[in-house]
Amino acid sequence: MHWLHMMKVFSPRLTNELLSLNEYSLIIGGDMNAVLDLNQDRSGVNHTKAQKRISDMFKAVVEFHHLTDIWRMHNPTSKDYTFFSTHHLTHSCIDYMLLAFEHPNLAQYTLNVW
Template sequence: ILEEVCDKDGRYVAVKGRINNNVVSLINVYAPPEGNPKFYQKLSEKIISFSEGTLICGGDWNCVLNHTKDTTSLKRRKNNKSKALNLLIKEVDLCDVWRELHPLEKDYTHFSVAHKVHSRIDFFLINRSDKHRVIECNIGIADLSDHSAIHLTIHKYY
């Protein structure tokens, strides 16, 4: 481990370290469900300043990236959280790993009982330049939670 940082509100944990002498940055995110778009701006700044080497950023983002493909909700307008997260992805040059591998598929990671809506709000983001490292990314089952596990397998380093 080279460096660790945490958000004071517990919204992310970031760890930078070495695997086989290659630098890797891991960031686990729990985005606020109440929808403060400023969170994504602050997270973008942290990712840019903190990350080095291969970046793997994943967690519960509490919003969908694509309202046509990532939710069964009939509300099709993008909310501010989705706009802010899509802007973060563009600014930092990241890609949504599962969507890159499954461009047309519809699958979901969360079911809201209250709204009777399925959504894909849990996912991995990586540097676009590292997407060739991905072997697979799959959505598992929700057996202990209302969220499904996400599985990411990447190539070993050089």
């Protein structure tokens, strides 16, 4: 029998929580408040050091846990955004559905963004 465990995690604790779940297959979705790729997932050309650092940390967590961005897998060159910052006047993709590589069948489903 397979169990689905859902948990709400505030992002500063994300890495520790993920490490405690190493025996489970992961499907993570939500507003990560960070982008995986500054050039593809954020409009504008000027990125601060803090934005780069946060993006690098988020990418490291995703790579460490062998997660893949399902939407990006199906749309490798598309630029589509889920957030607009009125302060910075930039668009960003900060909402993700991340899937562990152990779930190849789930990745076959189509994701719609609306």
